[in-house]
Amino acid sequence: MVGKDPWVRPLRGAADARARVVFFPHAGGAASFYAPFARRFPDGYDVAAVQYPGRQDRWGEPFVTTVEGLADRLLPSLRRWAAESVPLVLVGHSMGASVAFESMLRLGRDRLTAHCRLVVSGRAAPSVTREAQAFDSDRDLLDHLARLGGTDTAILSSPDLMDLTLPAIRNDYRAVTRYRPVPDAVVATPVLCLTGDRDPQVTPEEAAAWKSHTTAGFRLEMLPGGHFFLSDHQDTVVRLVAECAECAEAGDR
Numbered sequence: 001m002v003g004k005d006p007w008v009r010p011l012r013g014a015a016d017a018r019a020r021v022v023f024f025p026h027a028g029g030a031a032s033f034y035a036p037f038a039r040r041f042p043d044g045y046d047v048a049a050v051q052y053p054g055r056q057d058r059w060g061e062p063f064v065t066t067v068e069g070l071a072d073r074l075l076p077s078l079r080r081w082a083a084e085s086v087p088l089v090l091v092g093h094s095m096g097a098s099v100a101f102e103s104m105l106r107l108g109r110d111r112l113t114a115h116c117r118l119v120v121s122g123r124a125a126p127s128v129t130r131e132a133q134a135f136d137s138d139r140d141l142l143d144h145l146a147r148l149g150g151t152d153t154a155i156l157s158s159p160d161l162m163d164l165t166l167p168a169i170r171n172d173y174r175a176v177t178r179y180r181p182v183p184d185a186v187v188a189t190p191v192l193c194l195t196g197d198r199d200p201q202v203t204p205e206e207a208a209a210w211k212s213h214t215t216a217g218f219r220l221e222m223l224p225g226g227h228f229f230l231s232d233h234q235d236t237v238v239r240l241v242a243e244c245a246e247c248a249e250a251g252d253r
Contacts (some may be wrong), residue, residue, distance in 0.1 A: 006058070008075045012046045018044035019087040019245035022078070024096030025049065026105075026122070027172035028145070030056045030166065040238040043231035046086075050074065050099070055168045063171040067095065067179040071102035078103055084111040089117045093230060094201070095176050101213070102122075104187045113189050117244050118214070121194040121237075122227055125203050125209035126181035138166060141173065148201070149228045172216045190217040192244040194237065194238035196229030197222050217247060 008022065009031040021041065023034040031049035044238040052070065053061035064070045081088045092100030096145045098156035105120050121158040124130060171244040195207035204222060221240055230237045 005077050006036070007050060007074055008048045009051050009057075010046065011035055011049055012041060014044050014046040016044070017046040017086050019089060019242070020046045020081050021048070021082075021091060021241060021245065023047075023049040024090065024092035024100045025052065026094035026096050026113060027176055028169035029093075029096070030142060032056065037238055040235055042242060045242065052168070052172070054171065054222050055165070059164075059185055059195045063168070065171060065175055065178075067098045067158065067175050068102055070099045070175070071106055074099070074103055074104050077105060079110065079112060080118055080202075082107050082110075085115055087117060087245045089119060089120040091121070091241055092123070093121040094123055094227070095172055097121055098126075098176070098179055098181065100124065101185075101187070103183070104189060105185055108187055108189075113187065116189045116193070117247065118187055118189050119192045119194065119241055120210055121230060121245055122196065122199060124206035125213055126185055127183045127212055128206045128209055130185075130206075136172075141166075141217075143167065143220050145169070149226060149231070185213075186213050186215050189213050190214065190244060192219045192240060192242065193220050194223065194230065196225040196227060197227060198227065199227045201227050219244070 010035060025031065025033055031051040034049040039049055051058055052064065054063045064073055089106055090100040092098065097221070100118060101120060104113065104116060106117060107113050191210055193207050193210040195202055195204065208220050223233050223236060225232050
C-alpha cells in the first residue's frame, strides 16, 4: 500500500501482494495496536491499519462522531484497493467491526466487493438488540476499560496520559452508543467472526448471529479469553485472517 493516505497507516508492505489486510481499531484505539499482528503475516501480505482522527499522528484533527461517518470518510481510501483483483480483507475489532461492516456495505453499493472479505471480532451482530452501555463519569469509563483490558495500564494509571487519550475514548464510546445498524443489512462477502469465550460484551449467540448478515460463506471461531482475546492469540488470529483471505471469492450478488 503506497502513497500517503491520512486514513491508513502501512504496517507491512509487499511489492507483489497476494492479499491486502486493513485493520480497524476498537473504541479509543489506534493503528499502532496492530503492528505486532502485521509482523506475523506470511510473505506477500500487505498489511495496514486505519487511523481515526484525534489520536497519535492525527492529534488535533476533529473527531468523527459517528460510526457511519467514519465509514463514509474511509470509503475513498478503500475503493482503490477493492477495485483490484487482489483479495482485500477488512478486519475490525469491537467498534472497529461496526466501522468495517459499514465500510463493506458501502463498497457493496459500489459493486466493489467481488474480491473482498470481512472479519469481525469482539462485536455482536447488527441484528442483536442490546441496551447501550452508559457511563456516569470518566471514572466509570476508566474502570470499564480496565476490566476489559486492551488499554495499556501505564496510560490508565497516568493522569497526564489519560488527559490526552480520554477525549478520543469518550468520542468513540458516544459513536458506539449512537450507532443504529440496519438489522437486516447483508454483505456479499465471506465473513469470519472471532469471539472470546469469556467476552463480557458478546455472547456466543450474539457472535453467531453474524451469519445472517452475509450472502456468502460464514465461519465462527471462538478463542479463549475476554474482550481482548486477540492480544493473547496473535498467531492464531493472523492465521485465521490469512485463511479468510484465501477462501473462495463470493462475487457481487
